Amino acid sequence: MRSYQQFCAVAKALDVVGDRWVLLIVRELISAGPSRYTDLLKGLPGIATNLLADRLREMEKAGIVRREEAPPPVATTLFHLTARGEALRSLLEELGRWGAPLMGVPQPNNVFRSHWLVFPLDAYLVDKTPEARPVAIQLQTGDEPMVIETLDGKVRTRRGTVEKPDAVLAGRPGLILGLLAGRLQLAEAKERGLEYTGPRDVLDRVIGTWGAEGPKS
Numbered sequence: 022m023r024s025y026q027q028f029c030a031v032a033k034a035l036d037v038v039g040d041r042w043v044l045l046i047v048r049e050l051i052s053a054g055p056s057r058y059t060d061l062l063k064g065l066p067g068i069a070t071n072l073l074a075d076r077l078r079e080m081e082k083a084g085i086v087r088r089e090e091a092p093p094p095v096a097t098t099l100f101h102l103t104a105r106g107e108a109l110r111s112l113l114e115e116l117g118r119w120g121a122p123l124m125g126v127p128q129p130n131n132v133f134r135s136h137w138l139v140f141p142l143d144a145y146l147v148d149k150t151p152e153a154r155p156v157a158i159q160l161q162t163g164d165e166p167m168v169i170e171t172l173d174g175k176v177r178t179r180r181g182t183v184e185k186p187d188a189v190l191a192g193r194p195g196l197i198l199g200l201l202a203g204r205l206q207l208a209e210a211k212e213r214g215l216e217y218t219g220p221r222d223v224l225d226r227v228i229g230t231w232g233a234e235g236p237k238s
Contacts, residue, residue: 042068061073134164146201148176151171157183168182
């Protein structure tokens, strides 16, 4: 890794995490959990295989990532974040908040992975009635299903499905983000192709506010 050669905490941090792809690798390991090399390649479209290998070696050396040989039937190497790597979560959450106003209409060449929703949704959605029973909203967008759940007064997003969701949202990721951000009304989102099934109060319970420049479509 290159160094700024500056005796400054910010510069020292950037010496470690400032190279291209490093923070996105951290994003993958936070949002997707321990991952195989092939999982990371899938979640980082555009990265060269040799560059990913180089970055992982550098991140291991820096104490951000560790590798573990998983036992059968997996029998493969899994990459995990160390405690020092997990400490970057708050930094990525703040970057996500800062970048949310930039997420307008997706460009034609933009790629999308469903689990990338974890950061913006977990950062912005709030359970408005934490005293009520937990609810689950199934999301159908992108390459795999996701679930928004209320738990202990917080809202969390994860991969997977639930057997009996309280509501289902299906459509383009920009529409789902716009609706959940509070930038689109449900009726308008439906006119643009979003599908919603379930009681309206389930949706209203978690809709956030991203400000005037949040995602719109």
